Amino acid sequence: MKDRNDKLVFWGCFIALITTAFAFITRAFMVNVPDLWPATFGLDGVQAQKLFGAGIWPFAISIILFSLIIDKIGYRIAMVFSFICYAAYAVLAFMAYGTVNAEGLEGQALKDAQTQAYWFLYAGSIILGLGNGTVEAYINPVVATMFNKDKTKWLNILHAGWPGGLVLGGILTILLGAKVAEDWRVLIVIIAIPAIVFLVMLIKAKFPVNERVAAGATYREMLGEFGAIGAAIAGFLIFKELGGVFEWSMGVVIGITAVLVIAYGLYCKSLGRPMMIFLCVVMFPLATTELGTDGAITGIMEEPLKAVGQNPLWVLIYTSAIMTVLRFFSGPIVHKLTPLGLLATCAALAIAGLFLLSITTTLFAIFAAATLYGIGKTFFWPTTLGVVSEQFPKGG
Template structure:
């Protein structure tokens, strides 16, 4: 309080550094938990991996439900004092620490079976290393400002080195699942902002806190994963569940793209929520059941590929789809000239496109600005129909896998 000039700038710089490194440390903590817990659960429940990985991953939306409710109850206090949020994070962290102090976990099934470290690396292979390596180095390049050539060079060196050591291109099924994971993660995580935006505005107009949207969608995922994953997997099998989920996601996204009114939006968002609920943990279940020799590496690598792909590949593609949809909406409701006035040329990793500039929209006359904003919102909503292409691709892949396993006598977990 009361700082000015250079003293204020110095304090802001110090605060930024604290926030930055605090976020890095928090991210490392979250990543360590994720890297440890998935293989542990797969090892503890060898005969029922998909069911229990779904139950495990019910904890993530469960945390969002609890965190969302606490944030609403705390009200302005949570927004005004950042320390409250740290305390909320610290509570489960301390509880976990106490719980884990004397806990002994079983030996990983890969280690127990006598599968060597090199054999584990061979499951992922050079192609898996290429996919993961590119995403890792691309992300690091975005943070540290590396050139494309540097990213490609580092990826090539890492891939060649990995391949020469393990002498394997990778298990085809695992590589196929890694490729599916990219649109899967984009479908599950990349659409959250757009769908929440559709639901939050009507909620606020009705006098409700917009956080209830997050709580509602997270509660759906928590309940379905915790109580229903087991019976559904038993009935449909993991691949049948994934294919059904893709169908529901496609229907939900397409219907959301044209929905109007709070009730219709909530109904179709619920349908979409049912679809995306089982994608992530069931994929981990399939990988752990079909590639047990990959141990912790394959489970964590495919999850990491999904997380990185959303920001590096999926996000920009969805952004391009959204901007294209906005362009059509503005040109239809207003004019092509209006769109030119409010847009700028932009680029992403697949080429050039045009994007709306919010400052230019703000410069429009008030009456025109209102109609343009309405067109922009309509375009954003309409873009969800284009995003449905991701679960369409996934559905085709799951159907192919179902027929592949049917040709081998049916889907059966691999035992080592």
């Protein structure tokens, strides 16, 4: 990576991923810590987890949607859209704060204000999830195109930005503990720092031509890699989640999915590549292993860590630090084990780590189990992305 523009683009993408991590860890902390959003907005456990989920499912939707149009609109527009999402989330969070902190609120008036504020946070969380997914939708093809001879290695290095951001964001959250207890808006403000940095770095940078476009593969060929079966899987999951939000019946969900799949299949005239479909299915539990556990681990570890006088965030910071180091030095590991061998090894370690985390209570045992889990989840996401990009270059 000798070209100055390539360095600017790579590190701009890296910092964009740090921004998603900052947003993820701070929001997870505010949702899961009883004295923050639950106390401020009168949330019960169900409402808190719905709010948490509102920042997760849009992530998947925007990855899929932007991946379909990224070469049409360009990486720069996607990047700017992600920045706008972060700004909108901040505005809505501040509006929620102002709604419940107006003077003279008590009784029913306070409950009404909390309800209104909840929907500000809910909308903000959806927008934030869309922004986070958009970041993934543009940084992955950019880096895969720039380093098309060694994709898995460089995608792993790029994705060190995620755990690196969790480490930085987690430590800042702990250090700002007293300030956060007084005013949680501090955690919203710190997201702005990396967001502004990546916008400044990338707004005038020269992005590479999409690998699929450069190779001369058509848009129809790209969609054909995924195929009607892939569209059915993705479409059903997306519309099922939207159905839960808008209270659609299962019949409506299936009907919309069927129309989409038929139209998609008629256009691309392909059921999809079997290996591509398999890897798409595999990505769901892989993403859940990393994102789902990372988001919930603060709440899960709260009691055992508080029992020994420690902040539950330290478990997430510790596992994320392991991931950061291993991803930065992934090259020799990938070459020694091969990508598929690496995924199999990581799966075994992650299973063992998660099982032990569920039954351990002492501080030493918790961090020993977290070590296994941290190593296990390290290479799942970027290595799978690398395998898909290497095996299916026409897939965009």
